Amino acid sequence: MTYLETLLDAARVAAALNIVLLTTLIVIWGRLYREIRSTFTLGSIVFAGFLLAENVVALWYYMSAPTATPALLSVPLAVEVMMVLQILETFGIATLLYITWQ
Template identity: 40%
Template structure:
């Protein structure tokens, strides 16, 4: 179970870093061009950043929930949660690549 927990935590941490970079670029683009497209991307990034930051808080800092996630959550649920975090990381890596291209 510890492996799933560690992979989910690492993936959520990488997602937070990638989203900070994307929100910075998209926010800068909105400030420069005033495009609704850039605003939509920035808002999407802020909401997804909030979700990943909250997940990271639960996984790392909240004493009750992090202990519960590490010990009492069934393995099938952890595999699903970990898969979603990892797929999200790959999607964000692609977005970073497209954004900086």
């Protein structure tokens, strides 16, 4: 396994984890919205929905675009940047989940 394939695997794991975390947030915020009907909570659900869609598309691309993967791997900087962005997003979503859970 090459360095770039390892980075791509890290991005895949981060995207999958983001999907799990965002789904959890949407469920929690959905229950909260049914109780209090806050527009902020509804906005949070919509925001999380867009992030969820972005991560589903990213994971789909990482997993099922075999013809695009060699092209992606030919641009090492792009692979590194995408991996860093996915992992940063994971930390951000995990922070939101932690704060929401408290």
